[in-house]
Amino acid sequence: MTxxxxxxxxxxxxxxxxxxxxxxxxxxxxxxxxxxGLFGPNGAGKTTLMxxxxxxxxxxxxxxALDGVTVGKHKYRVNxxxxxxxxxxxxxxxxxxxxxxxxxxxxYGLSKQKIKQKIDELLTVMGLEDVRDKQVQQFSGGMKRxxxxxxxxxxxxxxxxxxEPTVGVDxxxxxxxxxxxxxxxxxxxxxxxxSHQLTEAEDLCNEVALMxxxxxxxxxxxxxxxxxxxxxxLEALFLSLTGKHxxxxx
Amino acid sequence: MVFKLQATLIKDIRVLxxxxxxxxxxxxxxxxxxxxxxxxxxxxxxxxxxxKLALLVANQDTGKLSPQLIESIDKIGMFKVTELAKGxxxxxxxxxLHAKEAExxxxxxxxxxxxxxxxxxxxxxxxxxxxxxxxxxxxAKAGATNPINMYYNPVLQEQLRLSxxxxxxxxxxxxxxxxxxxxxxxxxxxxxxxAALEKEMLSSKTVINQVPTSRSGDRLIxxxxxxxxxxxxxxAMFFIVMSLGGSVVREKVSGSFIRLKTMPTNYLxxxxxxxxxxxxxxxxQALVIFSIGVWLFPFMGLxxxxxxxxxxxxxxxxxxxxxxxxxxxxxxxxxxxxxEQANGxxxxxxxxxxxxxxxxxxxxxxxxxxxxxxxxxxxxxxxxAYYNLFLEGGKFSDVIQNxxxxxxxxxxxxxxxxxxxxxxxxx
Numbered sequence: 001m002t003x004x005x006x007x008x009x010x011x012x013x014x015x016x017x018x019x020x021x022x023x024x025x026x027x028x029x030x031x032x033x034x035x036x037g038l039f040g041p042n043g044a045g046k047t048t049l050m051x052x053x054x055x056x057x058x059x060x061x062x063x064x065a066l067d068g069v070t071v072g073k074h075k076y077r078v079n080x081x082x083x084x085x086x087x088x089x090x091x092x093x094x095x096x097x098x099x100x101x102x103x104x105x106x107x108y109g110l111s112k113q114k115i116k117q118k119i120d121e122l123l124t125v126m127g128l129e130d131v132r133d134k135q136v137q138q139f140s141g142g143m144k145r146x147x148x149x150x151x152x153x154x155x156x157x158x159x160x161x162x163x164e165p166t167v168g169v170d171x172x173x174x175x176x177x178x179x180x181x182x183x184x185x186x187x188x189x190x191x192x193x194x195s196h197q198l199t200e201a202e203d204l205c206n207e208v209a210l211m212x213x214x215x216x217x218x219x220x221x222x223x224x225x226x227x228x229x230x231x232x233x234l235e236a237l238f239l240s241l242t243g244k245h246x247x248x249x250x
Numbered sequence: 251m252v253f254k255l256q257a258t259l260i261k262d263i264r265v266l267x268x269x270x271x272x273x274x275x276x277x278x279x280x281x282x283x284x285x286x287x288x289x290x291x292x293x294x295x296x297x298x299x300x301x302k303l304a305l306l307v308a309n310q311d312t313g314k315l316s317p318q319l320i321e322s323i324d325k326i327g328m329f330k331v332t333e334l335a336k337g338x339x340x341x342x343x344x345x346x347l348h349a350k351e352a353e354x355x356x357x358x359x360x361x362x363x364x365x366x367x368x369x370x371x372x373x374x375x376x377x378x379x380x381x382x383x384x385x386x387x388x389x390a391k392a393g394a395t396n397p398i399n400m401y402y403n404p405v406l407q408e409q410l411r412l413s414x415x416x417x418x419x420x421x422x423x424x425x426x427x428x429x430x431x432x433x434x435x436x437x438x439x440x441x442x443x444x445a446a447l448e449k450e451m452l453s454s455k456t457v458i459n460q461v462p463t464s465r466s467g468d469r470l471i472x473x474x475x476x477x478x479x480x481x482x483x484x485x486a487m488f489f490i491v492m493s494l495g496g497s498v499v500r501e502k503v504s505g506s507f508i509r510l511k512t513m514p515t516n517y518l519x520x521x522x523x524x525x526x527x528x529x530x531x532x533x534x535q536a537l538v539i540f541s542i543g544v545w546l547f548p549f550m551g552l553x554x555x556x557x558x559x560x561x562x563x564x565x566x567x568x569x570x571x572x573x574x575x576x577x578x579x580x581x582x583x584x585x586x587x588x589x590e591q592a593n594g595x596x597x598x599x600x601x602x603x604x605x606x607x608x609x610x611x612x613x614x615x616x617x618x619x620x621x622x623x624x625x626x627x628x629x630x631x632x633x634x635a636y637y638n639l640f641l642e643g644g645k646f647s648d649v650i651q652n653x654x655x656x657x658x659x660x661x662x663x664x665x666x667x668x669x670x671x672x673x674x675x676x677x
Contacts, residue, residue: 054512058675079514088505094268095261106257107515135268151509 003068005159005190006030006053011062013052022048023214026062030192030207032158035185037205038194039234041242044211046194047087050163053192054084066159080109083157087164089144090151093137097128097147100136101154108155115154122150125180142173149177153184160184162193166200178203198234208234210241217241254515258523265497266527272493276531277538280486284479284539285550292474292552303414304352305329308338313363315425320358322421328414329354343401353403354414359396369395370429377434398422428452475553479543480636481609484629486539487532487572488603491579491596494528498583499592502676517677521667525576532572558639563646567639570656571632577663578628584670603627608634631656 011026022045030036038046051057053064055071055078064071066081084090091100098119105115123129126146131139136147149165162181166174181204185191193204201208201222209219218225218241222234231237266272305323309316324331332352334342343355359365400418402411431451435443501507501520510517543555558564579596586592604610606620607627624630635652638644671677 056508056511076514076516079512082512084509084512086505086508088508090505090509092261092265092506094265099261099264103257103261104509104513106254107510107513107519109254109514112253 002032003065004029005032005034005067006192007063007065007068008053009063011052011064012060013048013057014060015048021214023052023059026214026216028209028216028219030190032067032190033185033188034207035182035191035205036193037201037208038192038211039196039198039201039208039238040211043213044242045214046211047163049211050161050192050194054082054161055079080155081157082159082161083152083155085149085152085160085162085165087167089136089148091136091147094135096131096133096135097123097150098132100147100151104151105154110155118154122154126150127176142169145169145173145177149180153189156187157189159190159192162191164195165193166195166197174200198238201234210238212242251519254519255523258520259526262523262527266493266531269493269497272497275492276486276490276535280482280489280535280539281542283486284482284542287482288474288478288543288547288552289550291478302330303328303354303410305331306334306343306346306352306355307331307358308334308343308355309336309358310338310360311358311362312360313367315363315366315429316358318428319362319421319425322424323356323418326417326421328417340399340401347401347403350403353406355401356418357399357401359398361396362398365395366426366429370426370433373430374433374437377430378437424452475543475547475555476640479539479555480640481633483536483539484571484575484632484636485600485604485609486535487575488578488600488629489597490528490532490535490575491582491600492593494524494576494579495583495586495592495596496589498524498580499586499589502583503588511676517671521580521671524580525573528576528579529569529572532575533568536568536572556640559643560639560645563639563644563649566646567632567635567649567653570653570660571635574628574632574656574660574663577660577667581663581667581670584667584674584676600629603629606630607632625655626659628656628659631659 006029008026008028011023011028012021013023014021026049028049038049040046048057052059053066053071055075058072066078069078069081071078091104095103101119101122102115105118110118119132123132126149128143128146128150131143136144139147145165145168149162152162153160160181165181166177169177178200181191181193191204193200195201206221207219208222208225210217210225218229218237220228226232226234226237229237229240231240307320307323309320320331320333323329334346334355338357340357343357346352347355398418400415402414406414428448431448432443435441498521501510510520540555540557544557545554548554582592582596582599586595604627606623607629608624609629631652635649635656638649638652642648668677
């Protein structure tokens with residue numbers, strides 16, 4: 001029996017101290033092999049949902065399963081299944097890319113040989129070969145984004161969560177990251193991706209979900225959604241579903 | 251698991267070695283502290299021997315007893331006596347003390363010799379009467395003597411002032427006793443007291459030997475180095491809270507921690523690695539500070555540090571002190587929300603624990619409710635163990651009584667840390 005990459009059933013979640021729930025009875029399935037984009041305005045709940053899927057937050061009710069394994073019950077088994085590329089730079093700035101990959105590779109449970117092989121491979125693919133031994137704190141924002149991504153994929157995860165992986169990077173870096181992710185997906189990794197950049201959905205995603213106020217407003221393939229809602233581009237569809245007012249949630 | 255721990259150790263060592271400010275705080279600051287404090291305290295230790303206290307003497311008396319008093323004060327050996335010109339009054343003394351010409355001054359009143367002589371005669375007369383002899387041959391007419399005023403700079407500590415007061419009293423006592431004795435002898439024998447007999451009668455026959463107690467039988471005289479080096483080594487080890495506590499918080503609030511929480515490895519591996527690395531740092535701190543005490547201090551004119559004969563005991567106490575210091579720092583790091591909280595609370599709490607633990611003021615002088623607080627400071631048990639080894643010549647078996655509470659406090663800190671990590675869903 002094959003399980004979906006992600007299966008969320010009847011999810012309820014409320015931040016401690018908050019009056020309103022972030023999610024009430026949320027259901028979501030993401031198939032294996034998808035390039036899944038989760039889009040929504042500020043405060044829609046994208047990052048919260050990603051944090052629940054990765055076990056960083058615990059749901060109040062409902063179940064979240066990755067590849068059939070329930071998140072929260074089997075922490076280390078679940079954590080082996082996925083990679084995570086958080087929005088913030090999640091590595092040691094005092095270390096070089098090689099040193100960061102050595103450490104995080106070990107924590108993912110890879111052998112010394114495998115780590116060495118993956119470091120050579122990833123630093124080449126990410127264009128960081130020449131700076132492999134320089135401290136990351138000297139790097140530009142784009143280079144740091146690539147280090148952040150390389151760490152998240154060092155263990156060849158079956159599922160890769162990416163929280164705004166291209167925020168604040170130049171066009172070249174964005175292009176390189178998108179292309180790498182497409183190649184990674186071809187090798188079997190399910191991508192689950194959040195972003196404000198709607199154009200990236202057209203470049204990267206085969207399946208999208210539009211979220212607002214903790215609810216999935218629409219889900220399906222990009223072309224299917226556009227046809228269904230009679231729009232020609234995702235931005236127009238997004239605005240028609242979520243409205244034009246500001247979302248400066250605090 | 252071993253490979254994960256090894257990789258984490260390498261990571262932590264790399265991060266530590268690249269934190270120049272942290273290294274500076276961990277090594278340079280304690281070394282400066284030890285050298286400065288030992289130098290200052292050594293001056294106090296030496297005060298009675300080499301560095302004499304400057305004393306100005308204004309003598310308004312014209313009799314023969316005031317020079318004898320000045321000579322007696324000089325013979326104590328504690329003061330560098332400078333006699334001021336005749337007619338010097340309290341206003342001039344004030345000016346001179348404000349000008350830092352000396353820390354102390356005494357003003358001998360103008361009728362000092364007359365009054366002391368009268369009192370001596372009165373005392374001798376009373377003595378003769380009590381012997382059943384005719385005491386009327388001495389015209390006993392004793393009035394109140396004017397006081398000798400001692401002026402002092404307010405910066406002079408009370409303890410030192412009291413010992414100066416005691417020394418001056420003993421000099422005065424000698425002059426008064428001698429005068430009484432001379433009068434008494436003259437009344438009975440009608441001739442002056444022979445100098446040899448006077449010396450025989452007035453000089454103390456009993457010698458006071460100062461013997462430091464020692465478990466090993468050594469009779470090494472304790473000095474400022476033996477007191478200060480162990481104390482400030484402990485302080486330096488506990489001050490690791492500034493870099494280790496900060497490092498835990500920095501990792502916790504940085505993005506790297508979010509990634510660590512989503513990985514198939516328990517964060518306790520990370521904390522174990524930090525404990526090992528920073529325990530190594532504390533051991534190295536102790537090695538550096540002890541080495542400075544042994545080899546550098548003699549070149550600086552300070553007494554050399556005598557390393558205890560029981561090296562195993564010293565190593566064990568140092569290791570447990572380091573472990574307790576590291577446990578305390580990690581505990582602070584786990585509960586602090588920001589690096590500022592960890593550094594601020596960490597630094598102030600270490601100073602407080604050092605103060606109540608006997609590093610700044612000996613714990614035997616602490617009294618009242620504070621006395622029971624002493625036992626809650628881990629630094630107290632560390633310094634007790636070190637003093638046992640460094641000052642009392644103790645062995646490992648002698649410090650077990652200090653080590654057991656230290657281990658108990660350390661395990662308590664570790665337990666609190668684990669509870670904190672669980673409550674914050676970090677393990």
